[in-house]
Amino acid sequence: MRCWERPLIEIIRLSVNGDSHEIGVPSHYTLLETLRYVLGLTGSKQGCDKGDCGACTVLLDGLPTLSCILPVQEAIGRQVTTIEGLADPDGPHALQDALDLTGGAQCGFCTPGILMSAAALLNVNSSPTRQEIREALSGNLCRCTGYTKIYEAVELAARALREQRPPAEVLRS
């Protein structure tokens, strides 16, 4: 369907963090607008709304995706994971703990996007080098931290996941 043939509001089915939602969305909405303004999942941030900053990064079938430039229809039938779905019921993701421990979040506005990019990296590479971490995070702008503590956090989380130990314990050893 071409965009001008779409109804003003569409009923779509969207799978977010394992939950299936049937929702009405304005058809011009991006995935980010749908997450934030229809589902109330404001963890994914709107930094620029034009694909420049990475603050809106979510996982789409496990791959990092800029939700601010993705028409919501593109997400139908796929698994969307947002920062709200990164932790599991047993506790935070190793990346979240690690970022706390290294102090890698300052104002925290870039943090959800950075965590999602880092999670996508660790999904495919369990022991990334600093160079690989930089590469994976190069689409996520952060104005506060200078990135150093974020690299440290990703390394720490990777090690914790490999050794199946909590990051705090890895840090102490």
Add this chain to the structure above:
Amino acid sequence: MKYYLEWPEPDPTNLPPPAQDIEPWGETRVVGKPLPRVDAYERVSGTALYTLDMALPDMLHGAILRCPHAHARVTRLDTGRAQAMPGVRAVITAATPGAAIPWYFRGQGPTSMLFDEHCRYAGDEVAAVAAETPHQAILAARAIDVEYEVLPFVQDDAVALTPEAPAIHEGGNILGQETSGRGDVEAGFAGADVVLEQTYHTPCEIHTPMETFVTIARWDGNRLTVWDSNQGVFGIQANLARALRLPLTSVRVICNYMGGGFGSKLGLSKYTVIAALLARTTARPVKIALTREESFICVGNRAANTIKLKAGVKRDGTLTALDAVFLGSGGAYPAGATSTYLVQALYLCPNVRVEDNEVYTNAGPSRAFRAPGMPNCAWALEQMMDALATEIDMDPVEFRLKNIATFLQINDTPYTSIGLRECLSDGAKAFGWSEARARPRGRGHVRRGVGMAAGMWAYPGDPRATVIVKLFADGSVNLNMGASDIGTGTKTVMAMVVAEELGVPLDRIQIEHADTGTTQNAPSSGGSQTVLVSAPAVRAAAIEVKRQLLELAAAQLERPVEQLVFQDGEIMPADAPDQAVALADLRGLRGRQVIVGVGRRHPHPEGKIALPFAAQFAEVEVNILTGEVRVLRLVAAHDSGRVMNKLTYENQVFGGMAMGIGLGLTEERILDSRQTGKVVNANWHDYKIPTAKDVPIDQTCVPIDPHDTECNTTGAKGLGEPAHIPTAAAIANAVYHATGVRVTDAPITRGRMLSALAERRGE
């Protein structure tokens, strides 16, 4: 130095004397530790609620119509078409009752209005709309019919000074022209062995915090509540109250989580007042979130500077004279452009003259940007110092060590402490300076070099802050403070101060902050003052709680207060620790249920000034074929007094240096000065801030603590701004060391690097 806050400077001389005599800390048990933030989980889980994330029931969305011309006069304005658009609930213009609000003050007098028919830059506010959705608001703003008389504009600072330039304000474009100094520079130059002169240029930079600029305004009768992404709720409250002619008590400003500001969110912005007016007109809450593009255009920048610097030195490394002429423009309104401070203060020099020129241009107004004026001044002064050192064949570190000033020469005030010597020497040691300098610089197309620069920050802080600490019957604590946490870790550091004094674990301290309705006045989080102003107030409040607890325990234990000690959340007689009572077992506390301690920041020490110092070292690689500069390594040695929390300390330093890489290598607002006068790179694609790949993997932070017992009761000095001051200059000096070429215009883009190399080859 003028620090450009947009509200009247409070009077720091009229503070009450300290209520208690507080001793400096000796060994600390909590303060200084690398502890994770008290709100860390909120920040990593997506649950921290920023103003941009908030929505109120029945809320409308606002959008602002901005002048598309660099200089114009509104001759006709018709809102009819916009009013009739779907979802539109209000359109306001200069003619709307209550909207005639004076704006952009010079001294006491306004130079413009909230909506001014004389538009002085492409972005000036013309009208605003409130509608049911953001899209409807934007479309309606575009549908407002405006006719402009387009006027000639000027954007070049030097041209703006000439009499032929179009006048931006009545009375011409010169905003300030001041000369100051000491000694006799001519005699100084006559006595020098080497005199160098150079003109430097620094770019206009944009703050671009990750959270854009956003406000939600809501009225309850005559009372206004504003949720607003800012750096200091009390300043915003005061100015909002003044603009709307309301008593302070009718304006409540709240800002809990906020996504960065770097100076741009210190003052009251037009969009906040516009949201309040639209909310009043519609009797519904109104949210205005500026677009990313707007954030590049109309909410501040670091003014570009042209700095002509002449310096004289003796062969033995003694500075004899410094003479500098500064030219800068804070844009179309009085906003602050230049800083001559480092030339006047950083190095011991008997003969100094600085001339400071500030002009109006048809461009977006500047605002305080992380150490206003300082990294620009360091760019010039520290490159000059490097050039002088080369000329007299002296190591740049040694040269600086020879010229340290032990007092503030501007007003002959001694420092409470100065660790600049250690910053230079310990920093050099950590960097491996001498060895790195001696290493070959490479012969092929990739050259390596090292450079360094020093700096200091000028603002001792506004010492008024009142904090309340409440201790509840179960020994848990509420910390009530007005300070904002703009990402620096304020909440964490202040909770650590409470934990230090009261022995309460961090997770039993609840923090209420940055809300003018529920917390007490504190200065804004700018000027690197938050810790050194608010932490002593927190400490005083906690000590006051302790005093009251000791009194309660004295009654219970039937011992005089002097015989009791407070330790790990228990009170005991010093000679009988077995009689210890836990706080929860204090009968007097159970009776009252709460102990309230009020703490105030003490005044600054008399006759002395507390300022932070820094030295940074950089190693770079320059590809002389492509002009690409890569920063390989950075070391930062900072005397910011006591380290309150090692993690947040390092973060400030690394973040400040990353911004310095931006100033040194990539960041520059570009105006289309020949044709439209608009910002052409108003987005993160074309305006390049450093990414993960631009920041070196190898960064080291070397804290220098001079154990200052006079600056304040915590021994901490400012850090956020000093961290940003020397970086760009250190990089420029490293580029010179690598290539033998000085790039005097920042940022060192590939184009500038290549032109400088070509110039040396004589092309």
